[in-house]
Amino acid sequence: MEAQKIELEINHGMDSFIRDSKISTYITEFLDKFKDKFPHTLVHLHLFEEVQSSTNDIKPRALGKAKNRKLRIDIGFERFRKGASLTTPSPEQFFSQLNFVMNKEVENYKNNINKINPVLRARLKRMGIDLSTEKNADANDLKGSLATANYTLNFDLRINELTDEDLYQLGSSIIVQANKGKIYTRPEVIREMAEKLEDI
Structure with a gap:
């Protein structure tokens, strides 16, 4: 680190x-x-x-x-x-x-x-994305999206440790997928995902 x-x-x-x-x-x-x-x-x-x-x-x-x-x-x-x-x-x-x-x-x-500065896994759970169970549809969608992009993400990092690429991959699944039809630039996805993860 x-x-x-x-x-x-x-x-x-x-x-x-x-x-x-x-x-x-x-x-x-x-x-x-x-x-x-x-x-x-x-x-x-x-x-x-x-x-x-x-x-x-x-x-x-x-x-x-x-x-x-x-x-x-x-x-x-x-x-x-x-x-x-x-x-x-x-x-x-x-x-x-x-x-x-x-x-x-x-x-x-x-x-x-x-x-x-929460752990990503815990922060996602508070957003309704529970990675601890196979029964959570949003978590399965996120895992599937990351697998499709061939991207490995460490969910045990704290949110301040995430790179811009981590945020982009998360945002592509969480934000872009939830707003189909809206065009996002890469910096917009990164910024909106960072803001969404902040818990203050």
């Missing part, structure tokens, strides 16, 4: 105090300790700054969610207006907050892995 990976995005690609070398130089090294904490999952981490006029504006942070077969984690760092200037967290404050939130995300992932 491919090594665990954390994709990093900073402030929507715009300037930010997070890009200051006192912080940015150490972010990759800091994140290395979290790479193995989200098994079977590609994590997209977005660090951004939020400008608040007062502490009353702060809303509870939403935990990471699965989207496009990635666990997307958004972490905002508040800056407050003081006259014409903005407060800026120190590097120590930044990394302390980042460490706290990432540990919460690891805990959330461990507690909810079967919801955030």
Whole structure:
């Protein structure tokens, strides 16, 4: 299996105090300790700054969610207006907050892995495609379709581990067959199948 990976995005690609070398130089090294904490999952981490006029504006942070077969984690760092200037967290404050939130995300992932990133077999069963019995017509149709395409699919992978080809083969059977007469492009089949499998 491919090594665990954390994709990093900073402030929507715009300037930010997070890009200051006192912080940015150490972010990759800091994140290395979290790479193995989200098994079977590609994590997209977005660090951004939020400008608040007062502490009353702060809303509870939403935990990471699965989207496009990635666990997307958004972490905002508040800056407050003081006259014409903005407060800026120190590097120590930044990394302390980042460490706290990432540990919460690891805990959330461990507690909810079967919801955030379910095993394909279990996810299909929730969709009515029960591969554990020969009596399920939808499961038999899926197996037959994959056999006709001479395609072997590992149903014990988690959905974030599926390749685009896996999604295409699944979607050709599940989505295209259910919408006969509708023309699909390959990217549409892949996208719709990925969305259908996401369980959040």
